[in-house]
Amino acid sequence: MLFYLNDRPYDRATIEARWRLLTRALATVSGRRLAVCTHDSVEWLALVLYARQHNLSIAPLPADTPRATALEKARALHCDGLIWQSAEQLVPLERQTSVQDGTLIQFSSGTTGEAKPIERTWSDIDTEITHYHQALDLPPEVVPVVACSISHSYGLICGVLATLDRGVVPRIVTGWNPKYLLKMLRAESRPLLYSSPTFIRTLMMLWPPGEPLYGVMTSGSVMPEAWFDEVRAKTENLWQQYGCSEAGCVAVARQPERADIMGMPLGHCALQAGPGPDEPEEVLVVQQGQRIVTGDAGYLDDQGRLRFCGRMDDTIITAGFNVYPHEVENALMRHAGIREVVVFKQPDPLAGERVAAVYTGTAALSDADLRAFCRQHLASHQWPSRFYHRERIPRLPSGKVSRRQLAEQFTADAAQGVA
The missing domain is CATH 3.30.300.30 (ANL, C-terminal domain)
Structure with a gap:
């Protein structure tokens, strides 16, 4: 089995059948750069896995984007084609500019302005996943339950791709039904929930006391301390991860005692920030000799852990x-x-x-x-x-x-x- 989407299993043969359709469709375009607009989560994952294996560039567009707007966005990203809902509906486009291929094209969160396209090579993502595994060091019986967007890097790279690389079958949940997710989590002996702080807190309000959930991973924003304490009290293991669109995940904290602790940097990067809580500075990621500006304010504590203070713009x-x-x-x-x-x-x-x-x-x-x-x-x-x-x-x-x-x-x- 490759993965579960809600209750339905998908094996490699099913995904490879979709790959064959894509291979035939790609014969109609000249390049290797695709935008994808689909409501079908299985189709999206099949396309991502194909792009990673064949070193194509792929860009997810919001599933509810109108077709004409999706075509405009695909052209703006210099794509050779738009996959509209499925590979059989690939619309060839003429690329006007020479750009890098072999990338995952995603978008900044848009919390401080218009979302901007961010490109990362599959090689860089592979490096991130390798060091992510080293930081987590999970036993093989731990099963990630991914209850967040699988078009964004947190759910897609850390939740799905990293799990597949570990040889484990992830369980992917679409929709926001807390009772259904509770049922799925309780069916696993060691589930590790990937979700947003707001949804995690809602779920923990429903989780029965005296039966701690094996693990929770949170990312995206800092929980209020009151929520953090509630979640911590109902879980055996709590992880927080920190990253940015340009660099992916760069730090992980296991069992942090406070909500602002983002953890130690992963092995492929270094972090620069302020010297202490009274002197926070902009967090910089140093990766492959480049300094990536995050727009976040923070400091490194006496253990070398990143402590998050907030967005600089905020x-x-x-x-x-x-x-x-x-x-x-x-x-x-x-x-x-x-x-x-x-x-x-x-x-x-x-x-x-x-x-x-x-x-x-x-x-x-x-x-x-x-x-x-x-x-x-x-x-x-x-x-x-x-x-x-x-x-x-x-x-x-x-x-x-x-x-x-x-x-x-x-x-x-x-x-x-x-x-």
Whole structure:
């Protein structure tokens, strides 16, 4: 067996049958660079495995992209063809520019602006996977259950490809049905769940006490400390991994005692950051002699572990003080009436920037209650000047929150008189 998608097994013969269709379709195009737009997760995985084995370039497009828009995006990526839903529907394109082949083309998260295409060679990805295995050192009986996007590097490279290279059959879950995922996890003796912080926390709320889950891997954003403590209490093993679009996974922490601990760098790279918590600096990845800028603020602790402070663009500078959103969020999450909170910056004519927060909870809290709570738990320059209560917090398709988009939305709402 090669992998499971939900409850259905797929073996190598099934995937190779799809490869034969692709081989015939590729005879109609002149190059080796493809964009893919499909709702079929098996088709996508078959194409990825084919591209990796034959050193083709492949770029996933969001599955709900209209055909005309998908063709525009494929041309913008200088592709030789667009696979529309399946290999039998390959649309030949004329490449206008000479570009590198043999790459996985993905996109930045878009949390700080428009998503940008990022290309990594299959050779670089192979190196990442080798050092990822060395860092995790998993027993063969550990089975990853991948409940996150398999078009993004976290789910695709670390969740699926790394598992296949280890000779283990991954279980891939599509959709967001917590009860179904609970059933799947309990069917494995040593499952290792790959998912987003928000979904992991939701799942752990449903997980029965006294029966710790074997393992959880989280990535993408830092959990609030309250969530982190909940997850840690219900798992035997907790891993956090850190990376960026340009370099892939570059650090892993096993059994971190705090949510901001991203761990030690993998063996194929080095990390540069600030010297301590009072002097965070931009995190740089040094890989193959190149310095990759991450846009994250952090520092290396006395054990050499990366500690994450936040996105550089998200740092709020108010009256000369730096405010890191996750520090304020961790404090606010201690309030019994707050279920989830995101802190972001807004313009201020006097201080330059001010701290704002949007939260979810059973009911809106009074400003007097929130300000009294802030006085007990935060320094005065960290106090949000505006609080917004909403039923849910808007997220990107990747599940991440864009603080920039929140700032734009609430600033526009304020201009229109929306509270």
